[in-house]
Amino acid sequence: MRGGSDSSAPADWRPTAGVDALGLRARLLSRVRGFFAERDVLEVETPALARAGASDPHIASLTTICASVGRLYLQTSPEFAMKRLLAAGSGPIYQICRAFRDGERGRLHNPEFTLLEWYRPGFDHHRLMDELDALVDRVLGPGPPARRLTYRDAFVARVGIDPFAADTRALGARARDAGLILDEPDAADRDTLLEFLFSHAVQPALGDGRVCVYDYPASQAALARVREDEPPVAERFELFVDGLEIANGYHELADAEEQRARFTADDRSRAEGGLDRMPADERLLAALSHGLPDCAGVAVGLDRLFMIAAGARSIDAVMAFPVDRA
Amino acid sequence: MASYTTNEFKSGLKLMLDNDPCAIIENEFVKPGKGQAFNRVKIRNLKTGRVIERTFKSGESVEAADVVEVSLQYLYNDGADWHFMDEATYEQYSANGDIVGDASNWLKEQDTCIVTLWNGAPIVVVPPNFVNLTVSDTDPGLRGDTASGATKPAKVETGATVKVPLFVEEGELIKIDTRTGEYVSRVKE
Numbered sequence: 001m002r003g004g005s006d007s008s009a010p011a012d013w014r015p016t017a018g019v020d021a022l023g024l025r026a027r028l029l030s031r032v033r034g035f036f037a038e039r040d041v042l043e044v045e046t047p048a049l050a051r052a053g054a055s056d057p058h059i060a061s062l063t064t065i066c067a068s069v070g071r072l073y074l075q076t077s078p079e080f081a082m083k084r085l086l087a088a089g090s091g092p093i094y095q096i097c098r099a100f101r102d103g104e105r106g107r108l109h110n111p112e113f114t115l116l117e118w119y120r121p122g123f124d125h126h127r128l129m130d131e132l133d134a135l136v137d138r139v140l141g142p143g144p145p146a147r148r149l150t151y152r153d154a155f156v157a158r159v160g161i162d163p164f165a166a167d168t169r170a171l172g173a174r175a176r177d178a179g180l181i182l183d184e185p186d187a188a189d190r191d192t193l194l195e196f197l198f199s200h201a202v203q204p205a206l207g208d209g210r211v212c213v214y215d216y217p218a219s220q221a222a223l224a225r226v227r228e229d230e231p232p233v234a235e236r237f238e239l240f241v242d243g244l245e246i247a248n249g250y251h252e253l254a255d256a257e258e259q260r261a262r263f264t265a266d267d268r269s270r271a272e273g274g275l276d277r278m279p280a281d282e283r284l285l286a287a288l289s290h291g292l293p294d295c296a297g298v299a300v301g302l303d304r305l306f307m308i309a310a311g312a313r314s315i316d317a318v319m320a321f322p323v324d325r326a
Numbered sequence: 327m328a329s330y331t332t333n334e335f336k337s338g339l340k341l342m343l344d345n346d347p348c349a350i351i352e353n354e355f356v357k358p359g360k361g362q363a364f365n366r367v368k369i370r371n372l373k374t375g376r377v378i379e380r381t382f383k384s385g386e387s388v389e390a391a392d393v394v395e396v397s398l399q400y401l402y403n404d405g406a407d408w409h410f411m412d413e414a415t416y417e418q419y420s421a422n423g424d425i426v427g428d429a430s431n432w433l434k435e436q437d438t439c440i441v442t443l444w445n446g447a448p449i450v451v452v453p454p455n456f457v458n459l460t461v462s463d464t465d466p467g468l469r470g471d472t473a474s475g476a477t478k479p480a481k482v483e484t485g486a487t488v489k490v491p492l493f494v495e496e497g498e499l500i501k502i503d504t505r506t507g508e509y510v511s512r513v514k515e
Contacts, residue, residue, distance in 0.1 A: 056360065058357075058360065058361050058362055058363065059360075103333065103363075103384075104355070104357060104363070105355060106354060106355030106356075106357075107354065107355075108355075109355055109357060178381075179366075179378075179379050179380045179381050180364075180380075180381050180383075181343075181380055181381065181382050181383075181386075191361065191362070192361075192362045192383065195358055195361040195362045196362070196364060196381065198358070199356050199358055199361075199364065200356070200364075200366070200381060220360060220361065222360045238359075245358060245359060248359045248360060299359075301359075
């Protein structure tokens with residue numbers, strides 16, 4: 001029986017990943033699990049559907065309707081649920097799961113993708129960077145450990161201005177020189193300009209191999225704790241391999257009041273931007289109030305890491321069916 | 327006014343940039359795990375042919391360019407402008423020397439060209455890939471020299487000069503690849 005299409009071309013039913021790539025993917029997944037088993041990090045599973053989604057205005061959640069509950073969000077990361085396990089005394093945990101982000105599709109993006117996320121009580125972000133290096137060794141084979149650069153040094157070396165001190169006009173001028181279309185000089189906020197310059201001027205110039213960039217501007221803390229230096233910095237890091245963003249980690253924010261303030265600020269940005277409002281995750285806030293152990297956590301985009309292991313240019317090469325063929 | 331949002335971007339899409347019509351050659355979605363998403367595009371200015379890279383904040387909208395490519399017959403040159411006609415509608419279009427540019431070397435009356443129209447007016451004229459033109463002036467032919475590979479300049483009826491093998495004679499019809507401006511072969515009438 002024919003499907004709905006009246007086109008004579010057969011539907012593109014084949015996987016975009018070859019059998020070899022699927023085999024590699026399976027072997028690498030098993031290596032990741034072996035890595036954590038050796039280190040006594042517990043594998044956990046948390047719900048893909050939740051009552052609250054990511055508050056970050058730059059992340060769009062997919063939703064679904066559950067007959068008995070109503071509207072639920074497909075997780076954009078398992079972070080909130082895993083922190084509730086940590087607060088309940090789980091000890092070190094990891095999860096390999098599907099995460100969902102609406103509107104993200106490209107050579108390095110698919111609306112559903114595979115995240116590895118793990119948390120280490122007692123670690124700060126530097127100790128977790130050490131362990132991340134060991135994990136990358138396990139997946140890609142041993143290599144030189146990540147060079148570590150502060151966000152400020154990485155930025156100054158490649159853009160020539162201090163991201164913390166430069167005024168927004170100077171950042172805007174630099175961004176326009178690098179090709180950003182701005183209707184008017186003030187059309188973008190400071191973080192948008194920093195994110196543009198970082199992704200278009202800093203990241204491509206990080207070079208081959210591994211680089212960890214750490215201590216981000218406090219305005220880009222997301223869920224990291226802020227250290228009150230002068231200027232204050234977020235204890236956040238990212239791993240880049242061959243210039244590609246692979247992982248994002250935090251020395252985790254544990255303060256319930258500060259977390260609530262960030263939810264409120266995010267929701268205000270959403271309202272101003274005309275985006276769907278997002279309720280605060282009250283269960284996460286209750287868990288933080290109960291007490292989150294001092295910990296660091298990191299999320300790794302496994303599809304990208306596997307893509308690098310396969311020597312491919314697009315994550316489609318290591319995914320059976322990207323969204324276009326789902 | 328028609329417009330596109332960045333999530334409609336794909337290669338071939340025509341849009342306005344810096345007041346000129348442009349076509350997207352390549353579109354890359356760039357998004358940090360945390361933070362603003364961008365669309366980085368490689369884009370060709372359809373008036374100048376120049377390729378540039380620009381980045382849009384994802385979600386923004388951009389004015390569409392009313393650009394179409396049509397097949398038009400070249401009619402004649404009146405000394406200032408080149409005139410073309412749509413063979414289906416008989417509608418006529420004219421283009422000046424700036425727009426016709428190097429294509430003028432290869433425009434022969436009644437040949438069909440690909441003309442890019444922006445808001446209904448020509449901005450680019452592309453001649454057929456191959457044209458047959460009569461040699462109007464060249465040194466006397468060296469009959470039989472088909473092996474030496476040596477060439478000589480020959481002027482063709484449009485006024486352009488091409489390099490031809492020594493055996494080609496005045497009054498002969500030759501085939502030219504307009505993309506390279508090179509002689510291809512003689513043509514028997």
